[in-house]
Amino acid sequence: MTVKHAQVLVVGGGIMGVSLTYHLAKAGWSDVVLTERNDLTHGSTWHAAGLCTHFAHDPTVQELRATSVRLYRDILPEETGGTCGFHPSGAMRITSNPDRMDEFAHVAGLSRFNGHDLRLLSPEDVERLHPLARTEGLLGGIHERDDGHVDPTLATGAMAQVARRNGAEILRHNPVTSVRRESGRWVAETERATIHARHLVNAAGTWGWEVGRMMGLDVPSVPVLHQYLVTGTVGAVADRIASGLPELPIIRDPEQSWYVRQERDGLILGLYEKDAEAWSVDGCPPDFGADLMPPDLDRVEDIIMMAMDRIPALATGGVRSVVRGPITFTPDASPLIGPAHGLPDAWLLTGSSMGVMEGGGAGWFLARWMIDGAPPMDGLALDCRRFGSWADRGYRVEKAVECFGLQFGVHYPHEERAAARGKRLSPVHDRMILRGAVMGAAHGWERPNWFSNRQGDEAVPSFRRANWFDRVAQECGDVASHAGLADMSALAKFDVTGPDARAFVDGIGANRTPRPGRVGLTHALTPAGGTQAEFAVSVLAEDHFYLTSAAAAEEMHDDLLRARAEGFDVTVARVTEDLGALGLMGPKSRDVLSALTAADLGAGFPWLSVRRIEVAGIPVRALRVSYVGELGWELHARAADMPDLFDSLEEVGRPHGLVPFGAYAMNAMRLEKGHRAWGADLTTERTPDESGTGRMIRLDHEFIGRDALAERMQDADRWDLVLLDLETAEADPCRAHCVWQGDRVVGIVTSAAFGHRTGKTLALAYLRDRSARSGLAVEVLGQRRAARILDHAPYDPGNGRMKA
Numbered sequence: 001m002t003v004k005h006a007q008v009l010v011v012g013g014g015i016m017g018v019s020l021t022y023h024l025a026k027a028g029w030s031d032v033v034l035t036e037r038n039d040l041t042h043g044s045t046w047h048a049a050g051l052c053t054h055f056a057h058d059p060t061v062q063e064l065r066a067t068s069v070r071l072y073r074d075i076l077p078e079e080t081g082g083t084c085g086f087h088p089s090g091a092m093r094i095t096s097n098p099d100r101m102d103e104f105a106h107v108a109g110l111s112r113f114n115g116h117d118l119r120l121l122s123p124e125d126v127e128r129l130h131p132l133a134r135t136e137g138l139l140g141g142i143h144e145r146d147d148g149h150v151d152p153t154l155a156t157g158a159m160a161q162v163a164r165r166n167g168a169e170i171l172r173h174n175p176v177t178s179v180r181r182e183s184g185r186w187v188a189e190t191e192r193a194t195i196h197a198r199h200l201v202n203a204a205g206t207w208g209w210e211v212g213r214m215m216g217l218d219v220p221s222v223p224v225l226h227q228y229l230v231t232g233t234v235g236a237v238a239d240r241i242a243s244g245l246p247e248l249p250i251i252r253d254p255e256q257s258w259y260v261r262q263e264r265d266g267l268i269l270g271l272y273e274k275d276a277e278a279w280s281v282d283g284c285p286p287d288f289g290a291d292l293m294p295p296d297l298d299r300v301e302d303i304i305m306m307a308m309d310r311i312p313a314l315a316t317g318g319v320r321s322v323v324r325g326p327i328t329f330t331p332d333a334s335p336l337i338g339p340a341h342g343l344p345d346a347w348l349l350t351g352s353s354m355g356v357m358e359g360g361g362a363g364w365f366l367a368r369w370m371i372d373g374a375p376p377m378d379g380l381a382l383d384c385r386r387f388g389s390w391a392d393r394g395y396r397v398e399k400a401v402e403c404f405g406l407q408f409g410v411h412y413p414h415e416e417r418a419a420a421r422g423k424r425l426s427p428v429h430d431r432m433i434l435r436g437a438v439m440g441a442a443h444g445w446e447r448p449n450w451f452s453n454r455q456g457d458e459a460v461p462s463f464r465r466a467n468w469f470d471r472v473a474q475e476c477g478d479v480a481s482h483a484g485l486a487d488m489s490a491l492a493k494f495d496v497t498g499p500d501a502r503a504f505v506d507g508i509g510a511n512r513t514p515r516p517g518r519v520g521l522t523h524a525l526t527p528a529g530g531t532q533a534e535f536a537v538s539v540l541a542e543d544h545f546y547l548t549s550a551a552a553a554e555e556m557h558d559d560l561l562r563a564r565a566e567g568f569d570v571t572v573a574r575v576t577e578d579l580g581a582l583g584l585m586g587p588k589s590r591d592v593l594s595a596l597t598a599a600d601l602g603a604g605f606p607w608l609s610v611r612r613i614e615v616a617g618i619p620v621r622a623l624r625v626s627y628v629g630e631l632g633w634e635l636h637a638r639a640a641d642m643p644d645l646f647d648s649l650e651e652v653g654r655p656h657g658l659v660p661f662g663a664y665a666m667n668a669m670r671l672e673k674g675h676r677a678w679g680a681d682l683t684t685e686r687t688p689d690e691s692g693t694g695r696m697i698r699l700d701h702e703f704i705g706r707d708a709l710a711e712r713m714q715d716a717d718r719w720d721l722v723l724l725d726l727e728t729a730e731a732d733p734c735r736a737h738c739v740w741q742g743d744r745v746v747g748i749v750t751s752a753a754f755g756h757r758t759g760k761t762l763a764l765a766y767l768r769d770r771s772a773r774s775g776l777a778v779e780v781l782g783q784r785r786a787a788r789i790l791d792h793a794p795y796d797p798g799n800g801r802m803k804a
Helices: 015-026 059-080 098-114 123-129 152-165 205-215 235-242 297-310 312-316 355-372 393-405 429-434 469-481 501-508 551-564 589-594 639-656 663-672 706-712
Strands: 002-011 032-035 091-095 118-121 140-144 169-171 176-182 185-190 193-202 222-231 250-253 258-263 266-271 319-329 336-339 346-350 437-442 445-451 483-487 492-497 519-525 531-541 544-549 571-574 579-585 610-615 618-623 632-638 658-660 720-726 738-741 744-755 760-767 776-780 783-790
Touching: 002 015, 002 185, 015 032, 015 152, 015 346, 015 355, 032 193, 059 098, 059 152, 059 355, 091 098, 091 123, 098 118, 098 140, 098 738, 098 744, 098 776, 118 123, 123 140, 152 169, 152 355, 176 205, 193 205, 205 319, 205 346, 222 297, 222 393, 235 312, 250 297, 258 297, 266 297, 266 312, 297 312, 319 393, 336 355, 346 355, 429 437, 429 639, 445 469, 445 483, 445 658, 445 663, 469 483, 469 658, 469 663, 483 589, 483 639, 483 663, 492 501, 492 551, 501 519, 501 544, 501 551, 519 706, 531 551, 531 610, 531 618, 544 551, 551 571, 579 589, 579 639, 589 632, 589 639, 610 639, 618 639, 632 639, 639 658, 663 744, 663 760, 720 744, 720 776, 744 776
Parallel strands: 002 032, 002 193, 032 169, 091 250, 193 346, 483 658
Antiparallel strands: 091 140, 118 140, 176 185, 185 193, 222 266, 222 319, 250 258, 258 266, 336 346, 437 445, 483 579, 492 544, 492 571, 519 531, 531 544, 579 632, 610 618, 618 632, 720 760, 720 783, 738 744, 738 776, 744 760, 776 783
8 A cells, every 4th residue: 555644634625625735735835635535525515505705703704704705706716717606796684683683783893893894784775686585574684795606616626726736635535544643643544545644634524523533532513414495497587687687696584594596597595494404423324425315395394485485586496406415513603623632733624514605714724723833813713622522422413403503593792502501510500500590601611690589580682781781780789899709610720730830830921930829820822922821820839830711711721731741840630620619709708708717818818829728627729819800719629529618608608798690790890900801802813912911921031922922012013902981872892893993993892891880881902003092982783882991990990909
């Protein structure tokens, strides 16, 4: 058998894998081999309807889609002299739902920051742009004028042509049979060759779970059957063509869960039923390739009828064919892109339910990540490590079916979906429920979002102030006046021990490590100086450091710590589920805690310090820190001891007005202090200097990204994260709202909330023009609200309450 050696082996010849091969080869990584079990595009790509859009709720996802459009429409035809079959038809979404119009306004605002012109439509606009659509009952829509559709096979073939021209090798009809690690490299056994490669990329799409299993991964993706029907000749469409009129725009009705696009002189109708059918969850049939399933129009008959009512011409063309085949869904319907957790030089580029729409951009995104050591934009929405081992078979199937059915669901702020909940439960979960907790999901954990005075209450989602607003106000008031207790067990937690512990932790981030008994923050950087991680570092001893970070970062930060520990005499232990954590916060917190411990809670336990103490006879790692800006402690203890610890604190705290509080209250209070949050305000795109945490930068020691950070700190075009005080109205700002100065978009909101202690509507926002300091406004659901920059935190700017 032939033996091949490559820098990168890409497994999978759909549009995602070929796009990566194309972008790597164009960037000079010519030693790339792609292997495909069948022929290029087999699986899902070949039968896709080819829709391309700029509509997205996340700036990075929108850029993936916009990059794909540019690639198919402009770049590939120029490079090849051929066509990708791109039709610049434009597109629209229509609705009869007021909440959907809010969503459209939100996406239109985000798009303006990214430089894309998405505009809201009236019913009259819809009728003008799509004369075949009836507008009765519509409130309006949104127009995506640069959208269109592409021939997936032509686009994939064009990228393959350019990749080969730049030195890449593509092996067709060459399935991978096994994968192993050998002498620091990946070795793949295929039907025609043994391939040794430094990097292995799973871009197998429909077969992504199976290839993942070969790698030692449980890839959380599931094939789900999707169908669309193609009509025969539609007279109204044929008449338009004969009259020389432009192609009809793609039209989607999210409330009715269908899309329609023109196909020659007919129409394509695509359908998303609520009770989707997962297919071949545990592996595809061995002979599956360019195959389709038998039609099942009974499943979608009601949707077809609604679509024909909206576009009567659909009923005139008959059904020429029905395409029903698998497309892959992840638990949140976003693709899996990035490093594979726990495996060196292994990557995922799979799981996209919109592979053609995102494929061109997804290949660019991962190529830059592999080349530069960090994603080119904030990758949190795409990073495959956003799911952990808790995302088991049942979870991925339930969530995939839910996501398919909600393909056109309204994406609300603070959205919580119901399927596959309860995967990770805090040791005090039952106690939280009994006290009225309304739960949210955080990296598989059930975490209290807010507390209701009615058992079984639920959040009612909205783009405006939700039904939990007043309850959160009460929680914030109680914490500020008395004391509150929060379950913080979802935090990612790591013990770093060994003789080199200080040297190792010192080199992780831009800050110096604190001395024993103290707590500090440090930011681990990308090679380009962006913020990759934020750790709270508690020094329990010279050879024992306790690191905590955001729940959603657990696998990402575990990978970071283990990779950077190489060469140090240290042990990194993930202890997230071994330890629980309670946040005891508020002016009465010292009174509550002192009733249960003999430890000095005064001068001997200053702000930003850590002590091992006993509370109610339970050993506790007590951290004197406060994310909410009040006197307080985080109490970390063995998971088995958490129920007793909670009960003891609650009992002695009752006379002091101790109440539970949730994540929404914590978020509102941290914004009143201007505290940054990893994953929202702190991302790989921006440096600690830009994010306003420059006081934690110490350039006097070695750490990854130091030189790039120092250079970027002198860049006149660097961004600036500012705290804004907005004019208050019924809708509070949220992530991705635009900041305007006059007729210029100068910034974007990263996090926001109403500050109940200060009575202010607050937002953290990046200004890409640092000189834009006055005359600012934030666009909230299409309305501009005056905003001013605060030069200090509006709540207790001197930190007197935390230091009390």
